[in-house]
Amino acid sequence: MYSLNKLSYPQRLFVWLLGYSLLMVGCFVVFQYHREKEFKAEEIDKQLQLINTYILNELSEGYDVxxxxxxxxxxxxxxxxxxxxxxxxxxxxxxxxxxxxxxxxxxxxxxxxxxxxxxxxxxxxxxxxxxxxxxxxxxxxxxxxxxxxxxxxxxxxxLLQADYGFLWIMGIITLVMCILGYFATRRVGLHIIRLNRFAENVENGAQISDTEPFPHDELGEISNHIVRLYARLQQAVADRDSEHRAALHEQLEKERIKKQLTNNINHELKTPVASIRVSVETMITHRDLSEEKQMLFLQRCLTNTERLQRLLTDVSLLTRMDDGSTSIIKEQVNLTDIINDVVEDRQIIAATKGMTIENYISRNIVMDGNPSLLEAVFNNLIDNAIVYSGGTKIKIELIGMGGEKVVIALSDNGCGVLSEHLPRLFERFYRIDKGRSRAAGGTGLGLSIVKNAVVLHGGEITAENQNSGGLLFKMTFSRK
CATH class of the missing domain: 3.30.450.20 (PAS domain)
Structure with missing residues (x-):
């Protein structure tokens, strides 16, 4: 049998009051039920007694039964x-x-x-x-x-049954009594439990919270004043320490991010700068180089300059997104048109790699967004699939649209990635194959830009390997 000691004090108080109320109402219902049944039986007896009297009168007048x-x-x-x-x-x-x-x-x-x-x-x-x-x-x-x-x-x-309407009324009255009793006992119990908890917390030196007020009555107001005074004193000390720790942590985090970003950018700049320098020094030192050789070195300089430009553009874009959504201007856009434009622009590049882009999104998707960021999302994902997937097909689908959310999937039928790379796929400057990525002209910031852009549009993005092969990106956008 479940012990009452396992219940809280308000619950035990309510159980006792409920038992008393049910006993009282039950006794009254049983008494009234039998009274009503007896009354109806007497009414039927009166009717039959009229018949008995009639028969006796007829017999007294000489009639046979x-x-x-x-x-x-x-x-x-x-x-x-x-x-x-x-x-x-x-x-x-x-x-x-x-x-x-x-x-x-x-x-x-x-x-x-x-x-x-x-x-x-x-x-x-x-x-x-x-x-x-x-x-x-x-x-x-x-x-x-x-x-x-x-x-x-x-x-x-x-005919002899009691009036069930009466039983329903008594049931409703009992329910109302139970509800009122619950709130009454809960109010008293909350006073006692909170005061007891407050005393224990003060004794143990625990943090006192002022977010759970006492019930609004005289005892509750006094208790609230005591708790608030102690909580404010404790909170003042905690706020001072917290602000100090937060400021220190923020400073250290800024220094860490700044140092990490500086190191990464420095590392990324070394290769193209070195290549440009070698090319220029070679051309200066060897003035007699053939026109074909000079053109080769100039082309190498141009390629690395374009790589530097892409890196600076990506870093600038990430910096804007890091500043927060207030610096990103949003307007009402048709996401379907943006995707169509990106697919049309990338279709020729994909064809040179033996790939096709299949866009199955035909339904208009109107949302609040930044056109350039949304273009960057699909440009980077498609470029990533063209350069690194090794597949023959890229597919874009609308897999969910309801309320204020829209879910879009972009997948390829390539080789996918090893499972240990998936958790870090959206990190800045993270590369699965560093040599191959640099050779392809990537900055290592594409997927990081994609993730930040999706988050700024109130959504999230995930990446997973498909059973049939290739990577699957699922993006959720908020339409508001």
Whole structure:
């Protein structure tokens, strides 16, 4: 059995009050139910007693019982009429072919009629017919007893049932009492529990929170004042320490990010700068180089200059996004048109690599966004698939659109990546194959730009390997 000690104090208080209320209402309902049933039985008995009186009057006028007509008495049909002598023997019964020899003075209705002049029995089994009847008996001045009975059928049983409307009303009253009792005990219990918890926390030197107020009454107001005063004092000390730690952490984090970004940029700049320098020095030192060689070195300088420009552009874009969404201007755009333009622009480049881009998005997707950032998302993902996937097909699909969210998938049928690379795929300057990435002209910032751009549009992006091969990117955008 579940112990009350395992319940909280308000719960125990409510259980006791609930038990008391249910006991009180239950006793009243049972008492009223029996009173109502008894009242209805007496009403039926009064109607049958009218029939008994009528029969006795007819008998006193010389009529025989079989000649007495009872058709006018409603709502009872199939009334059983018996005449019983003062000795308890049945001398007439309209439902029996042969009269029983048993003495009926021990029957409840007969016994009461002998003692009080009338009596009734609600439901008693008849040994003569084998049925159940409601009996009503009345004694004549000569001592004989006339008894009428009606079969105790289902409909008759329903007539004697208590009014269930009353039971429903009492049930509703009980429910209201329970609800009111719950709130009353909860209010008192909250006072006690919170004061006890506050005392324990103060004793243990724990942090006191002022976010859970006491109930609004006199005791609650006093308790609230005490807790607030202590909480404010404790919070003032905590805020001072927290601000100091936050400032120190922010300073250290800025220095770490600055140092990391500087190191990464420095590392990325070394290769193209060195290549440009070598090319220029070679051309200066060897003035007699053929025109073909000079063109080769100039082309190398141009290629590395373009790489430097892409790196600076990507770093600038990331810096803008790091400054926060306030520096990014959004407007209402059609994402479907942006994707179509990017696909059309990249289709030729993809064809040179033996790849096709399949765009299955035809439904207009209108949202608040920055066109250049959204273009950067799909440009970088498609370029990434063209350069590194090794596949033959890129597919773009709308996989979910409801409410304020839209979900788009971009996948390829290439080689995918090893599972250990997936968690770091969106890190800045992270490369799976560093030599191959640099040779392809990548800056290592493309997927980082994609992630930041998606986040600035109220969404998220995930990457996973498909069972059929290739990478699958799922992007969720907020349309507001």
């Amino acid at each position: 079989p000649d007495i007509k009872l058709d006018e008495f409603k709502p009872f049909d199939n009334i059983r009429v018996s005449v019983i002598s003062d000795k308890g023997h049945i001398i007439y019964d309209n439902t029996l072919d042969s009269l029983p020899k048993t003495n009926h003075l021990d029957r409840q209705e007969i016994r009461n009629a002998v003692l009080n002049g009338s009596g009734y029995a609600v439901r008693r089994h008849s040994e003569s017919t084998g049925n159940y009847y409601f009996y009503s008996a009345k004694k004549s001045d000569e001592g004989n007893i006339v008894r009428t009975a009606v079969p105790y059928s289902v409909s008759f049983s329903g």
